[in-house]
Amino acid sequence: MTNDLVSDMLTRIRNASMARHSFARVRYSKLNLAILKVLAAEGYIKSFAVENEENKGNDIKVLLKYKGWWIKKPLFSIIQRISKPGQRVFSGYKHFGDTIDVLKYEQGTAIISTSAGIISHVKAQKLKKGGEILCYVG
Numbered sequence: 001m002t003n004d005l006v007s008d009m010l011t012r013i014r015n016a017s018m019a020r021h022s023f024a025r026v027r028y029s030k031l032n033l034a035i036l037k038v039l040a041a042e043g044y045i046k047s048f049a050v051e052n053e054e055n056k057g058n059d060i061k062v063l064l065k066y067k068g069w070w071i072k073k074p075l076f077s078i079i080q081r082i083s084k085p086g087q088r089v090f091s092g093y094k095h096f097g098d099t100i101d102v103l104k105y106e107q108g109t110a111i112i113s114t115s116a117g118i119i120s121h122v123k124a125q126k127l128k129k130g131g132e133i134l135c136y137v138g
Contacts, residue, residue, distance in 0.1 A: 003085065004081075005031065006032060006135065009036075012026050013064070016064060017066075017074040017076070020074075021064065023064060025051075028050060028059060033060065036060065039111075042109050043075070044137055048060050049061050077138065078137070080136055082135055091131075093127075096121045096133070102136070103121065109137050109138070110133055110137075112124045112132065114130065
């Protein structure tokens with residue numbers, strides 16, 4: 001059993017997209033659900049649905065999105081956890097690019113946990129909110 005549900009979810013999505021599966025199942029948590037809402041809003045996944053199973057508990061079915069209709073290529077090449085349970089990474093809204101170098105070149109999306117909720121780094125900069133950098137998708 002995994003203690004870090006976010007990194008488990010990101011690994012399952014990464015592995016399913018590299019294997020070109022149509023969907024991936026991840027464990028349910030409120031944090032996973034909020035991250036998936038941001039990924040769907042940014043266009044990295046098609047959609048997701050919470051499934052109730054009697055014996056196993058709740059799962060989330062994530063429908064993956066690909067480029068191309070014949071040869072499927074994932075929309076993201078990197079999906080990684082930044083802030084881990086053993087080492088939290090915090091940043092102010094002005095310093096997201098200093099913490100994650102790729103954001104300086106406006107490539108990809110960082111998902112930030114702020115006082116306004118879990119949002120993308122672009123929205124956090126507009127709202128002038130800093131917080132914990134959960135993961136990066138690019």
